[in-house]
Amino acid sequence: xxxxxxxxxxxxxxxxxxxxxxFSPNATLLEVLREELRLTGTKxxxxxxxxxxxxxxxxxxxxxxxxxxAADAIDRPVETVEGLASDGxxxxxxxxxxxxxxxxxxxxxxxxxxxxxxxxxxxxxxSEEEIREALAGHLCRCTGYTKIVEAVSLAxxxxxxxxxx
Amino acid sequence: xxxxxxxGTRAHVVGAALPRIDGxxxxxxxxxxxxxxxxxxxxxxxLLRSPHAHARxxxxxxxxxxxxxxxxxxxxxxxxxxxxxxxxxxxxxxxxAIDRVRYVGEPIAGVVAEDELTAxxxxxxxxxxxxxxxxxxxxxxxxxxxGADAEKIHPESRKANxxxxxxxxxxxxxxxxxxxxxxxxxxxxxxxxxxxxxxEEHSAVAxxxxxxxxxxxxxxxxxxxxxxxxxxxxEMPASRIRIIAPPIGGGFGGKTExxxxxxxxAHFARKTGRxxxxxxxxxxxxxxxxxxxxxxxxxxxxxxxxxxIAACRLQTWLDGGAYGSYGxxxxxxxxxxxPVTYKMxxxxxxxxxxxxxxxxxxxxxxxxTTQPRYAFESQLDAIATELGLDAGAYRAAIAxxxxxxxxxxxxxxxxxxxxxxxxxxxxxxxxxxHGKLSSGxxxxxxxxxxxxxxxxxxxxxxxxxxGAIVKVDRGGxxxxxxxxSDCGQGSQNMLxxxxxxTLGVDVLDVSVxxxxxxxTPVDLGSYSSRVTFMAGNAARSAASDVRExxxxxxGAELGVPADRCIFESGRVFDRxxxxxxxxxxxxxxxxxxxxxxxxxxxxxxxxxxxxGDFKGSGVGPSPAYSYSACVAEVEVDFETGEVRVExxxxxxxxxxxxxxxxxxxxxxxxxxxxxxEALMEESAFRNDLHRIPNLLDYKTPTILDTPRIExxxxxxxxxxxxxxxxxxxxxxxxxxxxxxxxxxxDAIGTRIYATPIxxxxxxxxxxxxxxxxxxxxxxxxxxx
Numbered sequence: 035x036x037x038x039x040x041x042x043x044x045x046x047x048x049x050x051x052x053x054x055x056x057f058s059p060n061a062t063l064l065e066v067l068r069e070e071l072r073l074t075g076t077k078x079x080x081x082x083x084x085x086x087x088x089x090x091x092x093x094x095x096x097x098x099x100x101x102x103x104a105a106d107a108i109d110r111p112v113e114t115v116e117g118l119a120s121d122g123x124x125x126x127x128x129x130x131x132x133x134x135x136x137x138x139x140x141x142x143x144x145x146x147x148x149x150x151x152x153x154x155x156x157x158x159x160x161s162e163e164e165i166r167e168a169l170a171g172h173l174c175r176c177t178g179y180t181k182i183v184e185a186v187s188l189a190x191x192x193x194x195x196x197x198x199x
Numbered sequence: 200x201x202x203x204x205x206x207g208t209r210a211h212v213v214g215a216a217l218p219r220i221d222g223x224x225x226x227x228x229x230x231x232x233x234x235x236x237x238x239x240x241x242x243x244x245x246l247l248r249s250p251h252a253h254a255r256x257x258x259x260x261x262x263x264x265x266x267x268x269x270x271x272x273x274x275x276x277x278x279x280x281x282x283x284x285x286x287x288x289x290x291x292x293x294x295x296a297i298d299r300v301r302y303v304g305e306p307i308a309g310v311v312a313e314d315e316l317t318a319x320x321x322x323x324x325x326x327x328x329x330x331x332x333x334x335x336x337x338x339x340x341x342x343x344x345x346g347a348d349a350e351k352i353h354p355e356s357r358k359a360n361x362x363x364x365x366x367x368x369x370x371x372x373x374x375x376x377x378x379x380x381x382x383x384x385x386x387x388x389x390x391x392x393x394x395x396x397x398x399e400e401h402s403a404v405a406x407x408x409x410x411x412x413x414x415x416x417x418x419x420x421x422x423x424x425x426x427x428x429x430x431x432x433x434e435m436p437a438s439r440i441r442i443i444a445p446p447i448g449g450g451f452g453g454k455t456e457x458x459x460x461x462x463x464x465a466h467f468a469r470k471t472g473r474x475x476x477x478x479x480x481x482x483x484x485x486x487x488x489x490x491x492x493x494x495x496x497x498x499x500x501x502x503x504x505x506x507x508i509a510a511c512r513l514q515t516w517l518d519g520g521a522y523g524s525y526g527x528x529x530x531x532x533x534x535x536x537x538p539v540t541y542k543m544x545x546x547x548x549x550x551x552x553x554x555x556x557x558x559x560x561x562x563x564x565x566x567x568t569t570q571p572r573y574a575f576e577s578q579l580d581a582i583a584t585e586l587g588l589d590a591g592a593y594r595a596a597i598a599x600x601x602x603x604x605x606x607x608x609x610x611x612x613x614x615x616x617x618x619x620x621x622x623x624x625x626x627x628x629x630x631x632x633h634g635k636l637s638s639g640x641x642x643x644x645x646x647x648x649x650x651x652x653x654x655x656x657x658x659x660x661x662x663x664x665x666g667a668i669v670k671v672d673r674g675g676x677x678x679x680x681x682x683x684s685d686c687g688q689g690s691q692n693m694l695x696x697x698x699x700x701t702l703g704v705d706v707l708d709v710s711v712x713x714x715x716x717x718x719t720p721v722d723l724g725s726y727s728s729r730v731t732f733m734a735g736n737a738a739r740s741a742a743s744d745v746r747e748x749x750x751x752x753x754g755a756e757l758g759v760p761a762d763r764c765i766f767e768s769g770r771v772f773d774r775x776x777x778x779x780x781x782x783x784x785x786x787x788x789x790x791x792x793x794x795x796x797x798x799x800x801x802x803x804x805x806x807x808x809x810x811g812d813f814k815g816s817g818v819g820p821s822p823a824y825s826y827s828a829c830v831a832e833v834e835v836d837f838e839t840g841e842v843r844v845e846x847x848x849x850x851x852x853x854x855x856x857x858x859x860x861x862x863x864x865x866x867x868x869x870x871x872x873x874x875x876e877a878l879m880e881e882s883a884f885r886n887d888l889h890r891i892p893n894l895l896d897y898k899t900p901t902i903l904d905t906p907r908i909e910x911x912x913x914x915x916x917x918x919x920x921x922x923x924x925x926x927x928x929x930x931x932x933x934x935x936x937x938x939x940x941x942x943x944x945d946a947i948g949t950r951i952y953a954t955p956i957x958x959x960x961x962x963x964x965x966x967x968x969x970x971x972x973x974x975x976x977x978x979x980x981x982x983x
Contacts (some may be wrong), residue, residue, distance in 0.1 A: 037269070037316045074235035075228015077448070079398040080481040084894040087398055115228035128226040132218045135860035138868065139687025140225025141398040141448030147226065166902045173894060175398055175449050176687050177864060178871030179902040180910075 044108045048073065049117030063107050064088045064099035067114060075115040075144050079173070086172030089145035090114050096152050098171075115144035118151065126196075127151050127189040136185035138176035146172050150186045158194050162187065211767060212700040213922045216860045219692040220706060221446065221685065230446045233418040234402035238474035241404070242271055244467055245318040246460060246477070247308040247325050248486060249300035252336070252556035252887035253352065254329035256298055256307070264310055264324040269317035271471050273325070275308045279466055281432045285424060285456035285561075287658050289523025291353060294432060294462045300329070301352055301521035302558050303888055304486025306459040311467045311475050334556040334887050335361055338495055338516045341553035352521060352554040363519050364530045364552045368815055370538075370607045371545030376510025379544070380501025382585075386578055387497050389953040390570035392518060393880035394490035395563055396899055397686075399448020401487060402478040403461040405468035413469065414441045417461045420450040420684050421724030426716045427658075428457040429465055440465075444714030447725075450686030451872070452562040455726045456524060458487055485892035489561030490882060492529055492552075493518040494570035498578055506586050507597055508543040513571060517552040517560070524561035526552050528657065528818050532567025535819025537575055538605040539648040540616060540826070541597045546606045557884060562726060564872060564929045568649065569936065573954065576645035576937030580944065590633065590644045590941070591624035591828075598646075601915075608811030609820055613925070615852025615915040616646055616826035622850040622911045623830040632832075633945060639835050641946025645937035646828040649930030651920070652729025654809040654820030663802035665733040666720030667741040669698055671749070671797040675769075675784035677702060677709045679741070682722035683734045684714040688928045689861040690730045694738045696857050697921050701742035702749075703766030704783055720802070728926035731857065732822060733803045735921030740801025748797065752790035753781055806919075823917050825925045826852040829870070829934035833942040837965060840958030842943055844874055844904075850911035851931045855923030859912060865927040866910035873935025875900045879955050 041056040048071060057066045064081075067073045067090070076099060079085035083101040090099045091113035118125040124132065127150045137143040146169060153160055153168040160168070165186045166179075174182065224230040261273045276297035284290045296307050308325050312318035335341050335352060341361035345351065352361050377383060403417040413435065419425050422442040430437035447454060460477040467475040479487060497514040515533040519526045534548030565572075583590040594616075599605060601614040623644065624630060632642045656664060668680040679698045683690040695709040712718055722734045746766060754761035757780075759773040772780030781789065791797050809820035832846040847870045856862040879898035883890040891897045916923045936954065943961070944950040951964050 037320045038314065068235075069237070072237065073228075074231065077232075077398070078234075079400065079448075080894045082481065082893060082895070084481075085398060119227055124223075124226065131226045132222040135219060135222070135864045137222060137225040138689070138864055139397070139399070139447060139449040140221075140230050141232065141687075143225055144228050162907075170901050170903045173398060173899060173901065175396055175451065175872070175899070176868045178867035178869075178908050179905045180867040180908045181860075181864060183902070183907065 044105065046104070046107055046112060048112045049114060057104050059105050061104045062100055063090065063102040063104045066104035067099060073114050073116050077141050077144055079141065087142050087145045089148045089172070091148050091152060096149050115147055118147060125151060126192045127154065127186065130185035130189040134181045134185045134188065136177060136181040142172060142174045146174065146182060150189065153186070154190050154193055158190060158197065160190060210700055212696050212706050213855065213857050214859065217706060217858060219689055219861060220695050220711065221691050232399060232448050233404060233416050233445050234478045236404045236416055238404065238406055241474040241476055242311040242313065242467065242471060243315040243318050244309055244311040244464060244475050244477040245315070245322045246306040246463065247322040249296065249303055249305040249307055251300055251329055251331055252303050252334035253332040254300050255332060256296060256300060257328045257330055259308065260326040261308060263326070264321040267317065267321045267324060269313040270321045271311050271313070272467055273308060273310050274463065274466060279432055279462065281434065283428045283432050283457065284523050285525055285657065286523060286527055288527055291523045294459045294466065302556050304558055305521065309463040309467065311471060336555055336557065336884055336887065338518050338553055341555050352556060361554045362551060363523065363554050364527050366530055366534065366548065366550040366815055368534065369547045373510050373512060373545040373547040376545035377501045379503065380509040381504045383499055383501045384578055384582055385499045387952060388574040388577065390494045390496065390573055391954050392491050392493035392560060392882040393876050394485065394488055394882055395451035395453030396894065396897060397449030397451055397453055400479045400481055400484050401454060401460065402476065403464040404474060404476045405464040406474040407468040407472060412439050412441065413465055414443065415461065415465050416443045416445055418447045418454055419444050419461065420447060420454045420686050420726055421456065422684055422714050422716055423682055423721050423723055425457045425461060429462060432462050433465055433469065441717040444684035447684060447686035450725060451564045452566060452726060453489055454686065455562055455724060456489060481894060482892045485889055486558050488520065488558035489524055491563040491569065492560040492567070494533060496571055496574040498574045500578055500582065502582055506588060506593055508541060510545040511543050512547040513537055514549045515551070515571060517550070518555050519552045520555055520557040520559040522559040524559045526560065529562065529567040531815055531818035533571050535607065536568045536648060537571055538607050539609060539611065539824050540599060540646060542599055543606050556887065558889070565649065565932050566727065569933050572647050572933045573936045573940065576934065577940050577950070580643065580941040581950065589630050591620045591629055594646050595620045607819065610809045612823050612919065613854060613915040613917040614824070614826055615913040616648065616828065618913045619826055619828035619850035619852055620646055622913060623828045623848045626848050626909065626911065627830040627832065629830050636945070639837055639946055641835065641942040641944065642830060642832045643938045643941025643945055644830045645934040645941060646826070647930065647933035648824045648826050649926065649933060650727050650821035651732040651823040651825060651926045652805070652821055653727045654805045654822060655817040656723060663737070663804045664729070665722040665737040666802040667734065667737040668720060669738065669741040669745050669799045671745055671787045673788055673791060675708060675787055677704060678712055679709060679738055680712045680719045681734050681738055682714060682716065682719040683730050684725045686725050688725065688865065689858065690725060690734065692861060693731050693735055693857055697735050697738045698742045700922060701739055702746055704769055728929045731924050731926055732920055735924060736803040737801045739921045740803065741799045744799030744801055745797055748794050749786050749790040752793045753786045756781060756789050822919050823854070823925050825927065825930040827931045827934045829938040831935065831938040831942045833939060833946055835943060835946045835961060840961035842878055842956055842961060844906055844939060846906050847874065847935065848909040848911065849931055849935065850913050851927060852913040852915050852925070853927040854915055854917035854920045854925030856912050856914060857922060857924050862912055862927045863910040866931045867908040869931035870908040870935050871900060871905050873932045874905065874939060877936040877939040877954060877956055879957065881955050
């Protein structure tokens, strides 16, 4: 007798790569990312969808991976913090967080980064209010949010500047 | 201000707003926190926790749990009977409750299994029988005379009723002081308890090797104390235990003492021979707590006609929860730092901590000083208004002077409080706004002081508080080894900056090995804002030690006196003739050839003359104090009672800012956290239960609630600090809460004498139903 239901075999597309693995139908995307794929950059702070730390991009939309079944992610692209940097260079949002000190303990950071990247991909010139609105589901206990807002704003300016080139 | 470096030259790393050295790992998801660790054959543990606030355990039967397939082991109180506690005077906890539970959520048993779900289910199969005892859920109940029959929460306590600790201290002639006073201000306040709510839930992984050595990774701010307690509780030599503190996902004081799951992980690893991980759920983090004590405060201040403080009498009652924790220190801290900000003729302090059947309270950012600071700064605001004085100018006029002693004999060195007060007043135009804003809008000001580490260790010993080793390799790489734990405040970066500055190398050429009791010299931990000052001084001393040898070798090589060697920008050169130089790499090789393996050691012990000679004088002294001032502007909605903070300007005297970005980050985070405590955060209980043990109902400010915070760094030269630095991690929180309270008073024209300043309290105050002595009714009596 086992507490967990039998595992199913499925293919997930994570950070552009297909991975076939077995997981329980009741496993959350958070559990599968962290425990099966060992993509531990995605964090958990509550397991109840309250803190935003576990946010990943599913099918182009930020989702709380603690409230998403891994089975729901089959055949849909999943992006995690590990996929943000490309060719060894940081995403502009990552770079701005690093330069301005918007990450202190760094635990909420992956969730913020994913939400901020999603915002800037859809709105290249967000106002401060729009930045705050987009990040409102994310808790940070270290920064007071001030440098996070500044970093997202700076990253947006840089992304616009490089798009104009 | 001049930026003097290692040898009187211009500093090149200290004071530069460089990205933190651990920043890359944190923005890429590469940082490995405790729960990210997975080891082969690892088991998962869960704790069974008490559903009762106060009960006798009559029996525990765990046979069913043990028989569940996948379960590997179960443990109960008798398996780990050694009592422990962070303070030598409060050895009152066991890993699992023995005979009695004292709060809802107290661990009773542990289970380890092949997977987490099985462990969790197995815990529910453990059959515990209880005799339920009456619970004590408030300060009033704890002070009530128990009579002959009723049992105390801690029957072995020598104090009356449920009192844990009481303190009575008097400095100067308090009666004469009050007699001399022209007016006496007399108020009661209540500061509600709240919690750290660090985003990372506590986690521990233990592995027991065939060599008989235990390695325990834990999200702890105090690896050294965990080392000591693990050795004691597991009854193992400390030499066979290695504690590693990986990066911590936020601490704020919530991870500063050994708690059950860490010791349980170690026990099960030893028992099963397999690695074991325990990670707490968010609900369990609320039960583990060790958060801000609820404190009732009675404050009497006697003022002379010129506004100077003739006498001050402070009484505090702390709701300690079920165990001692740091509570004895917290009790002293509610009194010790009040005189560090303003001159006063005489001071009397009475503190009393009680046990209640709630999760144990402990230290949270500002440890015990936050609550009385809220009261004092609120009362000073009222005094300034009564006397018709500007609140900022009044505080500046009565501020302590640098290089003096306080009325309670504490040594004050550098003090930038006046500068901080001026900075926030000017930036906000406070004087022309206070009392003159439109209805519903208000502005408030407050100031405070905080420690740069405790002057005495929490367990008595004559050894250093912090030690460091700096090793230089033949490639020019530098490694600093120090027992600090980085909870996000930037201690790793601080060590790298100080060593890079001392050796004149790039900060990225310095690697930091921290928080590992096998590899690093002891640092007492990340609490009481001690790390920059103490570990920083140890690291500077270690780097100077190795630099001396390199300078001697370079001097011999270049034919110049060693004391003329300057270390800068990756080179070592003659001060008189900078062309005569060696690269740092060549200098290191020359020194290794001459002296052998290159490493320097350093340590820091605070000076002995920081305090007076009386019982209790050990809490409060610090080698230096930081000073802060804050102005908050608020808008109050008279319809809903909601307080909106529009602006927070917070100035902080951190000595020299080693890295301005990190200092600003600490100030901004303090402003935010103080705002949460002022307006919404509360550990609330109903019918013995924590009412809101989750992050949705335990309200913290979101990014939409938090204004853009204006941080102002006030630099003073702290002669004993590393490169002049003082703390920035905790002090800036303290003035924020009273600044907001004062702003609300300005906005609504009446004062609320309790935190948090909820819409409900604002509406009560506006109705005139909240007088100075009326506290909110206990939760149980309120309409739900």
